[in-house]
Amino acid sequence: MAEKPVWExxxxxxxxxxxxxxxxxxxxxxxxxxxSSCLTWEGVGYQGKNAIMGKNQYHQPTPDSCxxxxxxxxxxxxxxxxxxxxxxxxxKNVDNKWTCxxxxxxxxxxxxxx
Amino acid sequence: MASTIDFRTHVDQSCRYSEEFVNxxxxxxxxxxxxxxxxxxxxxxxxxxGNAVSGQDALGEFFESLPSSEFQVHxxxxxxxxxxxxQGQTTLLVVTAGSVKFDGNKQRYFNQNFLLTxxxxxxxxxxxxxxxxxxxxxxxxAN
Numbered sequence: 001m002a003e004k005p006v007w008e009x010x011x012x013x014x015x016x017x018x019x020x021x022x023x024x025x026x027x028x029x030x031x032x033x034x035x036s037s038c039l040t041w042e043g044v045g046y047q048g049k050n051a052i053m054g055k056n057q058y059h060q061p062t063p064d065s066c067x068x069x070x071x072x073x074x075x076x077x078x079x080x081x082x083x084x085x086x087x088x089x090x091x092k093n094v095d096n097k098w099t100c101x102x103x104x105x106x107x108x109x110x111x112x113x114x
Numbered sequence: 115m116a117s118t119i120d121f122r123t124h125v126d127q128s129c130r131y132s133e134e135f136v137n138x139x140x141x142x143x144x145x146x147x148x149x150x151x152x153x154x155x156x157x158x159x160x161x162x163x164g165n166a167v168s169g170q171d172a173l174g175e176f177f178e179s180l181p182s183s184e185f186q187v188h189x190x191x192x193x194x195x196x197x198x199x200x201q202g203q204t205t206l207l208v209v210t211a212g213s214v215k216f217d218g219n220k221q222r223y224f225n226q227n228f229l230l231t232x233x234x235x236x237x238x239x240x241x242x243x244x245x246x247x248x249x250x251x252x253x254x255x256a257n
């Protein structure tokens with residue numbers, strides 16, 4: 001049987017790799033984007049490796065059955081320069097509904113790391 | 115900052131081109147099917163639910179074989195493709211999703227991707243966009 005065409009091999013290999021990284025170790029997806037890469041995610045555009053990977057989220061359970069979620073990202077509003085931000089949510093289950101009991105948002109205006 | 119604004123302008127312009135193109139494409143598909151192949155490069159490839167169709171003649175035959183259609187586009191996304199990837203050839207990636215009713219069939223959802231390439235126009239400073247690659251899929255393929 002003839003070998004699959006090279007574009008089939010590249011395409012199938014990439015897709016397999018992409019979704020495996022997405023599901024298991026999303027941070028490593030940074031390797032496949034460059035600073036000129038573009039991502040459109042549900043209609044919101046991101047350009048560059050940092051902006052794309054800035055879609056970072058971390059979630060942990062708390063001892064009293066809440067969920068604490070931290071989001072780090074970048075915000076661009078109108079023509080202002082891009083600003084880093086982080087946001088923390090405390091999610092609490094009340095009568096089978098998840099409610100946000102606390103929400104802290106901060107722009108990272110002194111982000112010396114970047 | 116300047117390059118950011120330039121990029122934004124570039125993206126906005128690409129989106130306008132894409133919207134115009136998509137309007138023409140589905141209008142042709144629904145109402146002027148015979149003109150549809152004019153939107154394709156001579157060596158363009160269409161992959162229709164996994165079946166490849168290449169070249170003007172084959173494309174013409176293929177589109178004639180499809181029942182008449184009513185397309186509704188629900189979403190349109192567009193990226194300018196970076197020049198590094200296309201050896202300087204101005205290229206747009208256009209992704210559409212929506213619903214289509216082919217005559218005698220039930221309404222179905224679809225996704226479609228286009229790679230559009232800019233051709234110089236003799237009569238205008240605006241480029242003419244031609245399809246280099248077109249990939250169409252019904253979304254509910256299992257049914």
